[in-house]
Amino acid sequence: MPLRVTFLGTSGAVPTTERNPSAIYVAREGDELLFDCGEGTQRQMMCFGTGFSVSQLFVTHTHGDHVLGIPGLIQTLDFNEREKPLAIHVPSGRRREIRSLVHALDTDPDFPITISAVGGGDVAYRGDDYEVRVFDVDHDTRAVGYALVEDERKGRFDRERAEELGVPVGPKFSQLHEGEPVELEDGTVVQPEQVVGDPRPGRSVVYTGDTRPTVATVEAAAEPDLLIHDGTFADDRVERASETGHSTARGAARIATEAGAKRLALVGTSSRYAGDVSDHHAQAQEVFDGDLLIPDDGDELEIPHLDA
Template sequence: MRVTFLGTSGAIPTTQRNTSSIFVNREGDYHLFDCGEGTQRQMMRYGTGFAVDHLFVTHLHGDHVLGIPGLLQTFDFNDREEPVAIHTPAGTRGNVKQLIEANGTTPSYPVRINEVSAGDTVLDRPEYEIRAIATDHRCASVGYVLAEDDRKGEFDREKAEEELGIPPGPKYSKLHRGEPVEHDGRTIEPEEVVGPARPGRTFVYTGDTLPTESVVEASEGADLLVHDATFAEDRKERAKATAHSTAKEAADVARQAGVRTLALTHVSTRYAGQAEKLAGEARERFDGEAFVAEDGMERHVQFPDGE
């Protein structure tokens, strides 16, 4: 799973940071989370490509959605025929539709606008799902969790071949699928040669939010949590008034949830050139890895067992 940070600024772009957007490549499935103004250029600049079928919107503030019309128009210019699904918080479908049609045209390919609420399974795939989670901002908002299914346990080939005398072949595959096999007059059960199931990976993106228990619960054990960290502690009251989080508050969420890695994003322009201040404050509260996301940064999310 590869995460590319396309836009990491809060509210308005800067010369170094574009507005909010994250591209996730999950084993060849391409997903876009938020689409601030200029996202399509960031996609070209950082080489993600445009093969996106699902766009997950956290809320409708401009710095998270104003890139949608341009991106859809680019799809049109590229003769796209495949449908696109835009997932957006409950009650905002009409606003998204108006945004898409603001220039008086509609895409030539199908665009499906899907309203989602916290707790919904937004996308269900054979090996993973994407769920909407509750966040706390100044408007209808959600965050998203991409959670992979458990993987098969490791197959003990040495035991199968040397202790049980099973030669390599179809029986190995059946055992690894969880099916017993007959060999030398006895039944070999899968658990004799297959270890316990191994956890998949979990990616969490909050969008804009105050620190909330719902995010803590949804992020439990996550491999990568991308959390709103608009302000440092010197603007804690401002963060509360605007329904954002400070870096320390994001770190508290990460610590309580036991996540492996915390990425701080949606950085206020007041910290231009001082982003490390946010990371330093987060590290005071969180013992895991914490960093401030930068535009163009790629993050490979490893499995919990390091494979």
């Protein structure tokens, strides 16, 4: 089952000619999710071919570089004669600001929009075989992060073992894989655990939005396949990062290491680095020995099952 992440916007608060403000698109088997919506996100969606079938928008906080793309996106969806609903999830106490953005042009969209408030520990959305969980982060305003966590998958079915036990090829295979015992013609009962392996973990993607390094991120998902973390500053601006509620690349790498993340993507790079993120990369690599990337706008990642 495909799980694809597209980085639509990877800049900090000030966009650059190469980087748009924050927006992360996630596609999973027909579900299309958007995390944050900085200005110009709808153009990025056109540029990088994601389409506009997003059904859920998850907002980490209401600073402009994370939400000012909402009016443009809503208008574009309306112009495209959208009919299906759009659900927007926002931190508790911030529904009014998002409602104002949805109706910024003093018009009502022709498709339904719901705005729900979420806080740490909530499940913002439940999809088929996965959920999007909410965790608290540490920014200089009310803010949350989101973790997309898939359900456990069934263990592998050992066909060879099943045949050795006398299970005939056919429906009884499916019954066993679904966890039901089956009775053979001679009265022998075969239990699922005899032919089905242990449950296999699903995949997980964690997105922090803007935050200082925090233990809540470590706890959001055990050993995430991908951690997308604020990496606004390099070591030269450690104090500035703390003052403004952001992380350095090194600080994000420490969190990734503690969380057991398999991949770390640093986003939100400050425009003051003029496109040179070599220090970010080098400093993070001193701490994190997993797969590290500082994505450009338009970069895509496929998240595989480790046992595929």
